[in-house]
Amino acid sequence: MKKNALYELNRRDFIHYAGTSALVLPALSMLSACGGTTTQSAEKTEASDASGERKLGIALVGLGKYSEGQLAPALEETKLCRLAGIVTGTPEKAEKWKKKYNIPEQNIYNYQTFDQIADNPEIDIVYVVLPNGMHAEYTIRAAQAGKHIICEKPMAITSADCQKMIDACNKAGKKLSIGYRLHFEPHNLEMMRLGQQVEFGKVEKLIAQNGQKEGNDTPWRFDKELSGGGPLPDVGIYCLQGAIYTKGQLPVSVTAQYHPITDKEKFKEVEEGMDFQLQFEDGSVADCKTSYTEKYNLLRAEAANGWFELQPAYQYGGLEGQTSRGEMNIENVNQQARQIDAFADCILNNKPTTVPGEMGLRDVQLIEAIYQAADTGQKISTTNVQKVLDHYSTA
Numbered sequence: 001m002k003k004n005a006l007y008e009l010n011r012r013d014f015i016h017y018a019g020t021s022a023l024v025l026p027a028l029s030m031l032s033a034c035g036g037t038t039t040q041s042a043e044k045t046e047a048s049d050a051s052g053e054r055k056l057g058i059a060l061v062g063l064g065k066y067s068e069g070q071l072a073p074a075l076e077e078t079k080l081c082r083l084a085g086i087v088t089g090t091p092e093k094a095e096k097w098k099k100k101y102n103i104p105e106q107n108i109y110n111y112q113t114f115d116q117i118a119d120n121p122e123i124d125i126v127y128v129v130l131p132n133g134m135h136a137e138y139t140i141r142a143a144q145a146g147k148h149i150i151c152e153k154p155m156a157i158t159s160a161d162c163q164k165m166i167d168a169c170n171k172a173g174k175k176l177s178i179g180y181r182l183h184f185e186p187h188n189l190e191m192m193r194l195g196q197q198v199e200f201g202k203v204e205k206l207i208a209q210n211g212q213k214e215g216n217d218t219p220w221r222f223d224k225e226l227s228g229g230g231p232l233p234d235v236g237i238y239c240l241q242g243a244i245y246t247k248g249q250l251p252v253s254v255t256a257q258y259h260p261i262t263d264k265e266k267f268k269e270v271e272e273g274m275d276f277q278l279q280f281e282d283g284s285v286a287d288c289k290t291s292y293t294e295k296y297n298l299l300r301a302e303a304a305n306g307w308f309e310l311q312p313a314y315q316y317g318g319l320e321g322q323t324s325r326g327e328m329n330i331e332n333v334n335q336q337a338r339q340i341d342a343f344a345d346c347i348l349n350n351k352p353t354t355v356p357g358e359m360g361l362r363d364v365q366l367i368e369a370i371y372q373a374a375d376t377g378q379k380i381s382t383t384n385v386q387k388v389l390d391h392y393s394t395a
């Protein structure tokens, strides 16, 4: 990690940023203790690490843009887990992925045969990468099949569904995490540290903006039943997350305003964009903005003694950070590889994930409150949302 004097890392920070790499060996040695199996052969194979220990097997459910472009390549870099299976409704995709990633026939499922995954000891984790409206069904079915689960954001399209997913995982005794990759990304971890440890004094104002021009290649994003909403649950959720983890507090109320619709054909069912504001107990405010027709990508904190920001803040790479004292100069990493390895580490070492289902539920509750605020023009109290925060930790 490249750092200037200002951002010199201490040892504990390094372990924090280093994420799972510092945990690989102890984690692997815990594998058998946690009920995992080990390969008999000491020879290095795709399914094992250099010491011959078995990596956890992941099955991706839904082979769309995110699985193909980000998750499958990340799974070639993970140390504790590997791509072991796929679930797809398209036979041509199954054939292509089978060849490209050397996936055995018995680890390939479609949506009808999915539940048979219960009998497959090579699959430890199911990663749900389907349209948002399908997350609940497949997470619950995966839990019933006895698998740990990573579910993409937003966790579901209603908070009631989120609760059912949490209950199903608890009942099955399986871990559930949400695909919140930025909790494992060094620039965003630095925002967490600077804000939560009040390095620049009390954070008085946050500005969080995430908008993109959304084309027509994933039509489900404009279908309310499959998406749950427009840019708010899709990309605006990063603003919510960024404001909360930088401030280190949950908002006590929200207000919101829809953007005017410029494309009536496209935005029949979901909003085109919106501004929303999070009010915190200490009087500070996060001004947030999200859109499917305008581009922005910013997370900025204005504090009593200075400011710090990321721009761009939420994309897969190329993040850049500045503060009132100078550049952050932090290296970009493979966010998804870190995120997935961190979850594998939680399974192997029986630790709680920092991005649990309860955090997904919290965010969906906040999204529901933001829609209610935009629909009514009222300030909506959020004091009843799930109390879960990712505290910056140097432990």
Ligand code: NAD
Binding pocket: 062, 063, 064, 065, 066, 067, 089, 129, 130, 131, 132, 152, 153, 154, 179, 180, 181, 218, 220, 226, 234
């Ligand atoms: P996509 O449309 O490219 O992929 C969705 C997949 O689901 C496709 O393979 C499609 O065939 C399959 N599918 C099954 N049933 C379907 C149905 N009834 N309608 C439509 N598709 C169906 O979408 P994507 O961009 O890969 O997004 C998938 C999920 O991943 C979403 O929940 C999204 O929010 C999330 N995502 C997360 C990130 C991130 O950075 N964490 C980035 C992109 C997408």
